Amino acid sequence: MSIFSLFRKQRSAPMARERLQVLLAHERASSGSDLVSVLREEILAVIAKHVQVDNDKVQVKMDRDENVSILEIDVEIPLDAAQQAA
Amino acid sequence: MGKVIVVTSGKGGVGKTTSSAALGAALAQRGEKVAVVDFDVGLRNLDLVMGAERRVVYDLVNVIQGEAKLPQALIRDKRLETLFLLPASQTRDKDALTPEGVERVMGELKRYFDWIICDSPAGIERGATLAMRHADMAVVVTNPEVSSVRDSDRIIGLLDAKTLKAERGERMEKHLLLTRYDANRAERGDMLKVDDVLEILSIPLIGIIPESMDVLRASNIGAPVTLADARSTPALAYFDAARRLSGEVLPITIPGEKRGIFGKIFGRKAA
Numbered sequence: 001m002s003i004f005s006l007f008r009k010q011r012s013a014p015m016a017r018e019r020l021q022v023l024l025a026h027e028r029a030s031s032g033s034d035l036v037s038v039l040r041e042e043i044l045a046v047i048a049k050h051v052q053v054d055n056d057k058v059q060v061k062m063d064r065d066e067n068v069s070i071l072e073i074d075v076e077i078p079l080d081a082a083q084q085a086a
Numbered sequence: 087m088g089k090v091i092v093v094t095s096g097k098g099g100v101g102k103t104t105s106s107a108a109l110g111a112a113l114a115q116r117g118e119k120v121a122v123v124d125f126d127v128g129l130r131n132l133d134l135v136m137g138a139e140r141r142v143v144y145d146l147v148n149v150i151q152g153e154a155k156l157p158q159a160l161i162r163d164k165r166l167e168t169l170f171l172l173p174a175s176q177t178r179d180k181d182a183l184t185p186e187g188v189e190r191v192m193g194e195l196k197r198y199f200d201w202i203i204c205d206s207p208a209g210i211e212r213g214a215t216l217a218m219r220h221a222d223m224a225v226v227v228t229n230p231e232v233s234s235v236r237d238s239d240r241i242i243g244l245l246d247a248k249t250l251k252a253e254r255g256e257r258m259e260k261h262l263l264l265t266r267y268d269a270n271r272a273e274r275g276d277m278l279k280v281d282d283v284l285e286i287l288s289i290p291l292i293g294i295i296p297e298s299m300d301v302l303r304a305s306n307i308g309a310p311v312t313l314a315d316a317r318s319t320p321a322l323a324y325f326d327a328a329r330r331l332s333g334e335v336l337p338i339t340i341p342g343e344k345r346g347i348f349g350k351i352f353g354r355k356a357a
Contacts (some may be wrong), residue, residue, distance in 0.1 A: 016232050
């Protein structure tokens with residue numbers, strides 16, 4: 001390490017690179033993926049057979065890691081519909 | 087049949103129009119018949135960058151709506167016999183472009199020209215998706231900067247989903263054109279390096295255009311940079327990129343990568 005580096009600002013390019021890698025991994029997984037939208041449609045159809053749910057109350061998310069993928073399904077069922085079904 | 091290339095980026099101001107003009111001229115300077123098409127309806131600028139702004143009579147929208155024939159709207163470059171421009175309309179809105187109309191014009195252009203270069207508008211709306219729709223190949227223009235890289239990633243996704251080629255189940259050929267690159271700043275660690283961008287976007291590189299005064303100078307005088315000063319560093323980089331587009335394999339050089347005494351002292355940390 002040279003003496004000058006003590007006075008230098010931190011290099012910013014590695015931060016840019018890291019932020020992009022994290023962001024794009026997320027964006028690629030959640031948007032535009034056909035599998036996710038197909039799953040979303042079919043899950044919605046199955047639920048709709050039994051309870052009435054809003055279209056936008058069903059969230060399907062796919063997170064891809066190096067070793068594992070996580071499919072996250074989040075369904076918000078209104079209280080009265082839940083009672084009817086029970 | 088001509089080859090259709092879309093020059094696209096998602097983000098605005100990264101150099102799509104400059105690159106469309108320079109690549110088009112570079113190919114025409116090699117004797118190929120080239121049409122450069124401006125898809126930025128409402129905000130046309132390719133005519134200005136190519137120095138043909140006072141010669142526009144009819145435009146792409148006129149041809150699509152049947153008010154003019156294609157040869158009437160095509161403007162031949164004053165310096166290069168084989169270079170033509172199809173300007174966008176300045177007055178209409180972007181809805182004037184119809185998928186059927188664009189398909190007909192592209193079909194016609196492919197019969198007359200070796201290369202059709204579609205200069206896409208920024209964004210991911212109708213104009214941008216229509217510009218890429220008929221492409222055989224895409225040039226993704228990216229600056230070494232976070233927002234540009236992110237938008238390029240998005241555009242790459244669209245190229246793989248919304249183009250005719252993708253819908254037919256074929257692979258869309260995509261090439262990265264890195265523009266406004268400053269090798270010294272990258273070396274100092276204050277700009278994303280070529281390899282960083284390549285690793286993130288993972289599409290092959292077709293050229294690196296250095297940040298340069300010559301680019302502004304060329305647009306000031308209304309000439310593609312390859313015509314304004316054919317020996318300038320950005321022009322040389324565009325010539326190489328054009329040769330790679332036609333399938334030649336050339337080693338990629340990083341323009342301006344030399345460090346002066348200042349760079350040697352401050353440039354690199356000892357391991």
